[in-house]
Amino acid sequence: MKVGEIISKFERKGFQIIGLKLFRPPKELVEALEGSSVVAAARKFIGATNPLKAEPGTIRGDFAIDVGRNVVHGSDSPENGFQELGILGLWFHEDELVEWEQQ
Template identity: 50%
Template sequence: MGLQPLKCRSLVGRVQAQHAGSRQPLRVAAEISYIMVKPDGVQRGLVGEIIGRLERKGFTLRGLKLFRPSRQLAEEHYKDLSSKPFFKDLVEYIISGPVVAMVWEGNGVVKSARKLIGATNPLEAEPGTIRGDFAVQTGRNVVHGSDSPENGEREAALWFGSEDAIVDWTPALAPWLRE
């Protein structure tokens, strides 16, 4: 059973909302990001806190699932790190327990979410970021976030597998968050 590609590009730029009292649709050029609460974040009960921070920022949750990833999935996700000495330990860690896989959408969601998440090394992460507030060491840094819009789409496709797993909806607050 191979991994099936997801065509997430159909979500990008499709967000529409109505201005209050206007008949003109509001088009928003949005992007998606894959964000994962890693096993340590799930075990420590940080899922709600992480989701809350992203929601309060104004991003739209498009996909969410709790599951224990396979070795194949973890290795494919981190394939760009396969030559690193920590690759095997990273894969073992990611498959060691449940993760919460999410797809978020919004203007600049990748860059903004990475600021909310904080530096990979928690000792360098600013207070107020997820890692700055909760992570203990690099190998247990609570959360993953896509590092580019292209990787956001690739990772969403990898972890969600079909476009049916991504929900296309317009939040009622959209006109209050975007021009």
Template identity: 60%
Template structure:
């Protein structure tokens, strides 16, 4: 009869420790290989999730946003003034609306009582004329409405809308042609050159009274 071999408990413990040590060593080596491989791998970037509703709204906003028009070299500024007769007769709204309907941008507007010194400086080029004193006295006799306009060719175009100095010679459809009879009551003043436009705006408006703003109808006025 064969004799069964008796296992020593301490031998089991040694074998178990050896097995465990070998397994742990292998696991450590495997972990080290995985770590090294991971370090060589490119980082995974999670895809950006976009809400479909937000995407639609963003697209609509881009479609409806007004086009930005770069100002051309012909962009000008002009000073227009409704004289005391135009204010007294209640034509302020109609006069302003004519320039707005044309498409010029309003960048300054105020009701103003003119000091004599300002009137004299404004009409300084006419100082040698016999009507100079009468003209100054008239402009300071009542409130005026100061208007600052901006747009391509605004100076020449505004002069056409205003009409000839003598209302009797002004074409029908112009401000003076429709609303005036005499030179001394010709309703409105307008700058006669781009240089005078800037000079007169500097006389009648402080810098902080001229407002820079975006006119949203611009894409429908200019290419």
């Protein structure tokens, strides 16, 4: 898997990556994104949870082979996204997040 390719796909789509960690958490890898309608758009862009059902061109369709070894995690709601993002301190501390404008 090429991590840069996956990050580039999100950036080309127009999402802002405000937090990113590469580590092996107990259950899932979290990436934090912001954008208009980000949950619905990101989940469509990421692809079906089961990579065998994910459309070609999606992250999971192109890079994943098995549900238990997903290459990216997508929150299922804004509320869960905020929780996973670390508003409650689960994955990121507030000082680890950045704000930027896409050029």
